[in-house]
Amino acid sequence: MGISEKIAAIRDAFNLNNFSFSKKIGVTGTTIDSIINGRPQSDGSRKKTKPGYDVLTSIINEFNINPDYLFGKSDIMLKTEPTNIQTYSGVPQVVSVNSSGNENVVYVPIQARAGYLNGYGDSNYIEQLPSFNMPHLNNGTFRCFEVQGNSMVRTFFDGDLVFGKYVENLHDIKDGRVYVIVSKNDGIVLKRVINRIEERGKLILKSDNKDGNYPTYTINAEEIMEVWYVTMFASKQMPEPVDVYDRLHDLESKIVELEEQISSKN
16 A cells, blocks of 8 residues: 555544544645545546645554554554543544535434444444534534533423534533533434543533433543534524513503503693
8 A cells, every 4th residue: 555545544543533533633625635535636537636744643642553554565554553432532533524625514303323433433323413514613612412402401402403612622611501412322312511520530511401300420531422512502492571571561551551641631
């Protein structure tokens, strides 16, 4: 294999696509695409770009790659055997982009949740999910999840859509904010979070529904696959007017009636 095929093999070994691979090593998706697939030429062919020293160094350091593997002196890809300890990744395993190279928002409906847990790191699965571009969602990777259940009623309702920005570091999670947590044991949950990663290696997950059926619980850091900070939501639920508005409407009606009575006497 040539060096472009070796880089493609490294990408596939870590279940990444070109764009998420490029983000991990700090280059553009176009750079990796030109190395692995080549740049289109006027005659219809594709010419592969040779990776520079900085790109190769980043790949070696980020993925703990054996340099001799890249240069054809060894068939062993990694410097050491990978451990089975789950560590949180600074970028999602798979990122979707449009034809212009801009990141898409991937939509995860309720019926796709089970598949998402198995395929969140599978580029083929993620690319099959609906995706779209949102002009106001930039400077990060975003995903849209359909809300399931009533645990967050008062804030979010069953069928609402929440838009989450990928959290690059678990220590960045802020107390009291709402996040989508993806884990192997608990699946996809929408919760208000208290961060105790530094002190106890856990997150505390709370529900906004206070009817007693949704107890607060904790989740260990090693169980967490993805965390998305909810920055925006869309709902089909129109909020009911609160009591103060009812009282104001009643008061306004009485004022109008008084004005009419005064006017009729005059």
